Amino acid sequence: MTHRQPLPADLFDELCPSALLPFRFGDKWAALVLRCLEGGPRRFSELRVPLHRVTPKVLTQSLRGLERDGFVTRTVHAAPRPAVEYALTPLGRSMLEPLAAACAWAAEHWDELLDARERHTAP
Amino acid sequence: MTHRQPLPADLFDELCPSALLPFRFGDKWAALVLRCLEGGPRRFSELRVPLHRVTPKVLTQSLRGLERDGFVTRTVHAAPRPAVEYALTPLGRSMLEPLAAACAWAAEHWDELLDARERHTAP
DNA sequence: CAGAATCCGTTTAGATACTG
């Protein structure tokens, strides 16, 4: 016996798109945005500080995507002064847990990955 | 007090790229490929079956990326007959756990997300 | 068998500047 269990005939029927979703549930910055909202609602300009390397256009895109998928809400306050607040929905909040697990993994294995990458380019 | 804790000044220093990594650690199919290798080494043509919707080029790209980052190994066997086997490294295997958590989340909340998306396009 | 080569269309990101 050279091989163990057979693979399913079509992984898309089995896993897709659910398996893909958490890894591509939006755009490049979605994960970071969600984490920024962990501590409570934030305004656009507040989010721009930690994400200052993301242009406003891209940040807006990201937020729109997350809003569309039900991860965050967008609330406009006219008074006392113009402001827009983004907040996590229960769905968005429920995503924080697997997200944190993935981030913890990354933090722990980041070095190994960099080593592997370096070894690959300069053997 | 309108707001809670302050956000870090630069999320990139704090989290990036580690926070981004698990969500974009390669390409679109990387997660699926890793899951295919969970049960043991597989040959290219074996992987093509469950991933038959991915063209060989893209699958190769994916595998090369995973190899570069130390998630999988690529072994060429000349005898008894030409074959190439891909297998998980310990690093790749360690990724399976957070991956499974994320997939479980997706399976559980997939409906909610679809609902949200539908409600958004057709309110 | 296990890809490589080529071409191509779409999506995504980023820079820059401007506005209700």
Next chain:
DNA sequence: CAGTATCTAAACGGATTCTG
């Protein structure tokens, strides 16, 4: 303040064809 508008560049994904 909270974006929008434009433009450009790159990445990504896919179809097709070919090869050691």
